[in-house]
Amino acid sequence: MRPSAGNERPPGRPVSGFVPGFAAGAPPPAAGASPFGAAAPLARPGGPAGPFAPPTQQQGPPVAQAAASPRGPFGAAPPAAMGGYRGPPPPQGSFGAGPPPPGPFSAAPPPQGPFGMAPPAQGPFGAAPPPSQGPFGATTPPSQGPIGAAPPPQGPFSATPTQGPFGATRPPQGPFGAVPSSQGPFGTAPPPFRPPPSALLQPQSPTGNTMPSPTYVRPPPVQSQPQPVQGYYPGGPNPQFPPSRPSFQQPMQNMPPPSMGPPSSYSNQPAYPTTGPPMGTLQTLVEDFQSLSVSSAPGSLDPGVDVNGLPRPLYGDEEPAKVLEAFPLNCHPRYFRLTTHTIPASQSLVSRWHLPLGAVVHPLAEAPDGEEVPVVNFGSAGVIRCRRCRTYINPYATFADAGRKWRCNLCTLLNDVPGEYFCALDASGRRFDADQRPELSKGTVEFVAPTEYMVRPPMPPSYFFLIDVSVSAVRSGLLEVVAKTIKSCLDDLLGFPRTQIGFLTFDSTLHFHNFKSSLSQPQMMVVADLDDVFLPLPDDLLVNLVDSRHVVESFLDNLPNMFQDNVNVESALGPALKAAFMVMGQIGGKLLVFQSTLPSLGIGRLRLRGDDVRAYGTDKEHILRIPEDPFYKQMAAEFTKNQIAVDIFSLSDKYCDIASLGSLAKYTGGQVYHYPSFQATTHGEKLKHELSRDLTRETAWESVMRIRCGKGVRFTTYHGHFMLRSTDLLALPAVDSDKAFAMQLSLEETLMTTQTVYFQVALLYTSSSGERRIRVHTAAAPVVTDLGEMYRQADTGAIVSVLARIAVENSLSDKLDSVRQQLQLKLVKSLKEYRNLYVVQHRIGGRLIYPESLRYLPLYILALCKSLALRGGYADVSLDERCAAGFSIMILPARRLLNFIYPSLYRLDEVLTVEPDMIDGALKRLPLTLQCLDTAGLYLLDDGFTFLVWLGRMLQPELMNDILGVSLSNFPDLSKDSVERM
Amino acid sequence: PAAAAARPRPGGAAPAARAAEMVFVWLAAFFLVVTLIVLVIFQLMCLADLEFDYINPFDSSSRINKVVMPEFIVQALLSALFLLSGHWAMFLLSAPMVYYNYTLYERRQHLVDVTEIFNHLSREKKRRLFKIAALIVLLFLSLFWMIWSVLEEHE
Secondary structure, eight states, rough: SSSGGGGOOOTTTOTTOTTTTHHHHHHGGGSSHHHHHHHHHHHHHHHHHHOOOOOTOOSSSSHHHHHHHHHHHHIIIIIIIIIOOOOHHHHIIIIIIIIIOHHHHHTTTTHHHTTTOOOOGHHHHHOOOOOGHHHHHHHHHSSHHHHHHHOHHHHHHHHHHTHHHHHHHHHHHHHHSSSOTTHHHHHSHHHHSSOOTHHHHHHHHHHHSSSSSHHHHHHOSSSOOOOOGGSSSSSHHHHHHHHHHHHHHSSSGGOOOGGHHHHHHHHHHHOOTOOOSSSSSHHHHHHHHHHHTTTTHHHHHHHHOOOOOOGTTTTTOOHHHHHHHOTTTTTOOTEEEBBSSSESSSSSHHHHSSSOOOOEEEEEEETTTTOOOEOOGGGOOOOOOOTTOOBOOOOOOOEGGGGGGETTTOOOOOOEEOGOOOBBOOTOOTTTTTOOHHHHOOOOEEEOOGGOOOOSSOOOOOEEEEOOHHHHHHHHHHHHHHHHHHHHGGOTTTTTOOEEEEEEEESSEEEEEOOOOTOOSSSEEEEEOOOOOOOOSSSSSSSEEEHHHHHHHHOOOOHHHHHTTOOOOOOOOOHHHHHHHHHTTOOOOOEEEEEEEEESSTTOOOOOOOGGGGGTTSSGGGGGSSOOOOOHHHHHHHHHHTEEEEEEEEEEOOOOHHHHHHHHTTTTTEEEOTTTOOHHHHHHHHHHHHHHHHSSSSSEEEEEEEEEEEEEEEEEESSSOOEEEEEEEEEEEEETOOOOEEEEEEESSSOOOSEEEEEEEEEEEEOOTOOOEEEEEEEEEEEEEEHHHHHHHHOHHHHHHHHHHHHHHHHTTSOOOOOOOHHHHHHHHHHHHHHHHHHHHHHHOOOOOOOOGGGTTHHHHOOOOTTTTTSSSTSSSSSHHHHHHHHHHOOOOHHHHHHHSSSSEEEEETTTTGGGGGHHHHEEEEEGGGGOOOOOOEEEEEOOOEEEEETTOOOOOHHHHHSSSSGGGGOOOOOGGGGOOO | OHHHHOOOOTTSSOHHHHHHHHHHHHHHHHHHHHHHHHHHHHHHHHHHHHHHHSOOOOHHHHHHHHHHHHHHHHHHHHHHHHHHHHHHHHHHHHHHHHHHHHHHOOOOOOOOOOGTTTTTTHHHHHHHHHHHHHHHHHHHHHHHHHHHHHHHHHO
């Protein structure tokens, strides 16, 4: 595990000034374990930002400037820029975190914050010096040619305000440092910024009076020495600077803090004459120092950063509920979320939106009680759809001609209203019965589909279990857990009383089981011919559960004993899959494969590809992550064609090539569960929970999904577990409430002519009760011409979902390293674009600003880069785990994905004494920082798949005894007792 | 020039027989190229049908995959024909495609992947369009040489 993404490049390297933060993002490994260490660096940028946002034009008294400057950039940017901005003033959210570090240091860090996470971007920016980018150039370490050469511009400015502020700011610090108590700035600062943005630009003096003292919350610890005045003038420090640079880069300890003062002030000026906040080499240096202090080296500097103040997603995913306010007829965002709830009006706007433009669809999301999806039956009128584009009637459709026609909102075609469906219109053109008809008043409805929507009569839900009974499965206790869980779920299986069930066990031979209802015990038939698999019985292999219940139960009771003496190590998965296909082919349904070893016999046998360390970092790296044998893809295609969904439970203790097996799930709408080193005692509960969830959750069978959208836009790429049956039709043999799909949009026209774009997700499926249904979600999004509005409406959860899926797909054809870089590049580009947007208008200078809506994005991207699927290289994650995590990311809905990459951390020892029913309120989610971990604490980390219990070193032994029931002295391996659940 | 290179074979058959032989070779080459073009156009049509949703991906890919190997074999035959009949220039023109087919086969990318067919659609189409272009060049050349050798025979 690496401490942070930043580590991937040598800290001193002059990448691009504007991302100097990356150095900060990469604290020395000592800083902590992955997520925690990673989080820490982020904190740093926050604080300093304040003081150095120098209001460009100000000439006011030093104090006033000092006052204005700290808030200037942030305060100014958000209110002005982000119309939709609500809640606490931005400075607090994003930057409030850091009580500004001491003067000299504060200069550098500001921009780092968000960018610290995005090293790769640096290249491009370093190379791109248009004026607007000046700020970025400014941050580049002086070692780079341009900057060293740049000083001339300073001339004019040495006299101008730019320098004034700095000169001014420094001195005041003394007083301010002393005056304000610890938190002044943030508590008090915001009010001044509430006023309309225009106030921020010029009239600094008024605010200046009120603000200065609060801003400089913290006495500058670093600033032990008075600043040399000449430091602020271009002439003086320049010559000195280059020589000192090398020493700054590596041996940070050598540099006494005071010496940094002077360079800080001038280094930025050359590159960024207009507003030049102090940045540059110093920055790297400062960051180095700060990272040192974060790692809590004794005697090091005060980090000066309030980690707790940084924006952290402690409340998980935030659904863009405000969309519903603007478009009350839309479906709830839990079903459909756009990455930004706007549609750019032109191609050029799209190219400036560097984040993905797309949507996350979760068609069967579980609705809270009271919000169940209404079911509509049109009866003889038939389902009302547009003649041309086949859009279903929805609340956005308008009626005309006294109610005899309706206009499709997607393609604007005027359709006839069937006689049975006719209703008069009121004065405003609305139907009188609109409120009584859910399809005209709700964004989400379900239509009962008549027979035209059936290729064949709806099939009963069927479950077929393919269970590996080779020696490793027997030894690990798999059979017992599986048999017990299935038995306990028999009552809850979907589709009672039509449910079909069947079992096939296999090792080096295939064992069919006859569940004929007239039998009292199941009959086992062994087929040893793996090359030409045949069914020993024409039927009774997949039987009705109600009729054969007693046979199935007796089979499940005997299953663990039947094979307990099996010493067969082979596994003929391929032939078993073919056999299962023959059994299920007619009906379709769900195939659950329990595989405990690498398939070794018959078609589809896999070799131990091994996780070759030499492959990492080369062009061959990705080959390990793609299916080796085309057999599995072909099988998957056959399964999809016959409406069979495959769920893979891989429980191997060794490599079992999830990459190949997983493709079965990938193209059939299935899911991959992976239990490394499965032992019934350790993982039994987890398996039990996940298996019963899999068997009993709401499932839609034999389904297809299509998303229609208005003119001018088109969905181009789809990400998730499905198979494309035509360019925009997703075939989903089974889809359930745990699966979400992501897709990307593209503009077909260079200029959008409409004001609103409508989307309609339609899922045609067979319900477990055997009814053909169409679930329709309709949403509208406004077309905008303003990039700022796109940022304002951005939805971090959806963006992270789409980005994560793209990244996982890229990791199948590219190196992990470059996948991570692409992610970071996108982040940096988007933040830079946002910055450019407002730097021009408001002259914010070298500050980093980002929209309120994306304040967690940098953190999530970092978390994504550190997720199991993408982090590190060879030794960091085993290949199987990496692939399994990748498959999970491809299906998780936004909320669960965010929790997966940024898990919830709770401190438990404090709530152990609380009444059990009060615990929910008492548990507080903690940020994932090292500081949050107290060695005397007991913590729980929950990523939605696993519970990780962290026992502090100094935890009271009695407590430990009580919890684990084991005394510490003879407790062998802590990891074995982690409680796990779905 | 290729034909010319082949012509002065010392101790070869009589000039008339040689010329007839050449006509036969060119005729065979011509039909092989036509076959190839038909095969590739058939694949392109399957892809286009798929794109416009006239056919499902399972049928489309199985149809395409059925003719991929025949296409490769015919292509190899054509090159072998040029090589054996001593038409070096024509051989050099057709050999790269054989080599390309071979590398595809080696990487096991010669068959269309039904599960990913939509993602690869544009790539697969491009490949085949380039093939068509190259084949048409071959077609005209062999037509030209066929006529040339027929005229020569008459002289």
